[in-house]
Amino acid sequence: MHKEFKVTFEPSGRTVYVLPGTILLEAADRAGFVIETPCGGMGTCGKCLVRVTDGDCPVCAHSRKVLSDDQLAGGMRLACQCKVETDLTVEVPESSLFQVGHQILQSDTGETVVLNPDVKKRFLNLVPPSREDGRSDVERLEAASDCAVDLAVVRDLPSILREQDFSVTATVLRDRIVRVEAGDKTDCLYGMAFDVGTTTLVGTLIDLVTGADMVVVSCMNPQTSFGDDVVSRIKKCRDEADGLSQLQGCIVEAVNALIADAASQTGIRTDDIMSVALSGNTAMQQILCGIDPKALGEIPFVPVFRETLKSTCSRVGLTAHACGEVMVFPQIGGFVGGDTVAGILATGMDRVEAPVLLVDVGTNGEIVLAHDGRLIATSVAAGPAFEGARIINGMRATTGAIEKVVLNHDVEVNIIGDAKASGLCGTGLIDAVSALLRSGVMDETGRILDPDELSADVPNAIRERVVPTDGQNDFVLVHRDETENGEPLVLYQKDIRELQLANGAIRAGISILIQMEGLTPDDLHEVLLAGAFGNFIRRSSALRIGMLPAVPAERIRFVGNTASFGAKRALLSSDEAERAEQILARVTHVDLSLRPDFQMEFGAAMLFPEE
Numbered sequence: 001m002h003k004e005f006k007v008t009f010e011p012s013g014r015t016v017y018v019l020p021g022t023i024l025l026e027a028a029d030r031a032g033f034v035i036e037t038p039c040g041g042m043g044t045c046g047k048c049l050v051r052v053t054d055g056d057c058p059v060c061a062h063s064r065k066v067l068s069d070d071q072l073a074g075g076m077r078l079a080c081q082c083k084v085e086t087d088l089t090v091e092v093p094e095s096s097l098f099q100v101g102h103q104i105l106q107s108d109t110g111e112t113v114v115l116n117p118d119v120k121k122r123f124l125n126l127v128p129p130s131r132e133d134g135r136s137d138v139e140r141l142e143a144a145s146d147c148a149v150d151l152a153v154v155r156d157l158p159s160i161l162r163e164q165d166f167s168v169t170a171t172v173l174r175d176r177i178v179r180v181e182a183g184d185k186t187d188c189l190y191g192m193a194f195d196v197g198t199t200t201l202v203g204t205l206i207d208l209v210t211g212a213d214m215v216v217v218s219c220m221n222p223q224t225s226f227g228d229d230v231v232s233r234i235k236k237c238r239d240e241a242d243g244l245s246q247l248q249g250c251i252v253e254a255v256n257a258l259i260a261d262a263a264s265q266t267g268i269r270t271d272d273i274m275s276v277a278l279s280g281n282t283a284m285q286q287i288l289c290g291i292d293p294k295a296l297g298e299i300p301f302v303p304v305f306r307e308t309l310k311s312t313c314s315r316v317g318l319t320a321h322a323c324g325e326v327m328v329f330p331q332i333g334g335f336v337g338g339d340t341v342a343g344i345l346a347t348g349m350d351r352v353e354a355p356v357l358l359v360d361v362g363t364n365g366e367i368v369l370a371h372d373g374r375l376i377a378t379s380v381a382a383g384p385a386f387e388g389a390r391i392i393n394g395m396r397a398t399t400g401a402i403e404k405v406v407l408n409h410d411v412e413v414n415i416i417g418d419a420k421a422s423g424l425c426g427t428g429l430i431d432a433v434s435a436l437l438r439s440g441v442m443d444e445t446g447r448i449l450d451p452d453e454l455s456a457d458v459p460n461a462i463r464e465r466v467v468p469t470d471g472q473n474d475f476v477l478v479h480r481d482e483t484e485n486g487e488p489l490v491l492y493q494k495d496i497r498e499l500q501l502a503n504g505a506i507r508a509g510i511s512i513l514i515q516m517e518g519l520t521p522d523d524l525h526e527v528l529l530a531g532a533f534g535n536f537i538r539r540s541s542a543l544r545i546g547m548l549p550a551v552p553a554e555r556i557r558f559v560g561n562t563a564s565f566g567a568k569r570a571l572l573s574s575d576e577a578e579r580a581e582q583i584l585a586r587v588t589h590v591d592l593s594l595r596p597d598f599q600m601e602f603g604a605a606m607l608f609p610e611e
Helices: 024-030 061-064 068-074 136-145 151-163 223-227 232-238 245-266 283-289 338-347 426-437 493-516 541-544 560-574 574-586 598-605
Strands: 005-010 014-016 051-052 076-078 087-089 104-106 112-114 119-127 167-173 178-182 190-195 200-207 213-221 271-278 309-312 324-328 355-362 363-369 374-380 401-407 409-414 466-469 470-480 489-491 526-530 556-560 588-590
Touching: 014 024, 014 409, 024 087, 024 560, 061 076, 068 076, 112 574, 136 151, 136 167, 136 178, 151 178, 190 283, 190 338, 190 560, 200 245, 200 560, 213 223, 213 245, 223 232, 223 245, 232 245, 232 283, 245 283, 271 283, 271 338, 271 560, 324 401, 338 355, 338 363, 338 374, 338 526, 338 560, 338 574, 338 588, 355 493, 355 560, 355 574, 363 493, 374 493, 374 574, 401 426, 401 470, 409 470, 426 470, 426 489, 426 493, 426 541, 470 493, 493 598, 526 560, 541 556, 556 560, 560 574, 574 588
Parallel strands: 005 087, 190 271, 271 324, 355 526, 374 588, 526 556
Antiparallel strands: 005 014, 051 076, 051 087, 104 112, 119 167, 167 178, 190 200, 200 213, 309 324, 355 363, 363 374, 401 409, 466 470, 470 489
16 A cells, blocks of 8 residues: 555644545545535636645646736645645635535525524513513513514513513524523524435534534434335335334434534534424435335335425424424425435526536435426435445445555555555445456456456556456455455455446436436536535546546536535525425426336446446
């Protein structure tokens, strides 16, 4: 293995280790920063500016063209072009981030989102009662606020009003007071936006007064212990009397743990979290809310609800403020859920003119095509291979995971955390298969060739890694002396078949949507690659295995976790929440299971494209 360089990103202090020659943009992605790249990483727009504050990062030709001499002298670089050749400390300006959180959110589409959440705080100086003014406490509060008062507020109202001589802070949810606190507490108002994924849960704590992100927390979805895809979880709800309660109980517990973690890290009280937005696929949203998903397992796969669902934190079982509001995103169809609506909202696909494709890569892959004012959406059961599941040496993208594979004279791997190799995560799997295809070690059917079938151009070090096993071949990625357990880390032929299944499903879904609109891949103005996992995929690798349509690499843009971004936007702006409802009315849902051409497209997509 080659020496890896340490890159530390400020002001967060996040650190990653990368191979020599890795571009700064890729290193930033690995550290969790979604950097603006409107030009597709071609080095022409100048939106991906970062500042190198320690270490030597050579100035590339594109940086010289786009940046001034003063900027270059001050350490500014284009993240999409400059490479890591030594240990670095890099500062990422807020202006370079995609979907940053602040009072006016500037999106990549040029639109603005003004901070205007449904829940607000108002400081009120009420006139104390007197012999001349004998109004009730509720009448006094309603007159000062012009809002109705929730019953939960009335119970404690007498003591709270008199604690600081009738100076109070009212928390108002649209036109209803849901909380009253003694004194001025207008600076303590928070919300949380959740991406409820099949495999992972991601929560963002947001200051609803300033609009700023405070902390991002995540964990595995504990429902994976009951099955690693939504179909297995729907089946559990159908087959077991307490299946739904088990699944709901464990995910509510996990969300509450993330709420507590976020509050602990920032020093706030969970009781000050007054608004929660949830976006996930249809099954995940329904299960979290305790809604039976059985119908999603039966033709015609009908969801229980489509419009936005609103409730209180106490009714859902969340440990934010009991009267805080929970917003569950509208759902397009049985397997195209709120996360897809959130993705459309986050990327502005409902307002684009040229054809744009959104691909959210995950266990349940969602695909949306915007064309000529129309939106069509579908989902595919990609399975958990991209998350490292069902891969023999697969693992999540955490310390010890191979996340990058390059074949030159020998195999070079990048391991998360600069540790010995423990396994292979999804990006590493895609890289490995792409590299084997390019080097001629694997053919378009996905078969690893016999050593004597390999071209004479294949280096001996690569040739020796092909291991015949039970009538087929496997490939050694890391030798035993460089692994955590002292055993060779192998890419098995079975692993490649798992990737082909996931890759083929996504590719077939994309092909059908493009054909339905009478387009070709070349007609696509942009391909937006979304999802927490999708942001780490290397474009060249995704193109080589055919995951994405054959478009120039500069048309492919990483847009991060759009399910999370969309939930954030709805949380911060009532207008954006309303826009999510409008998006729902415009989307045409395509159920691939009802299309006779899907199996034919899927079969063809199982083959990797020729170079």
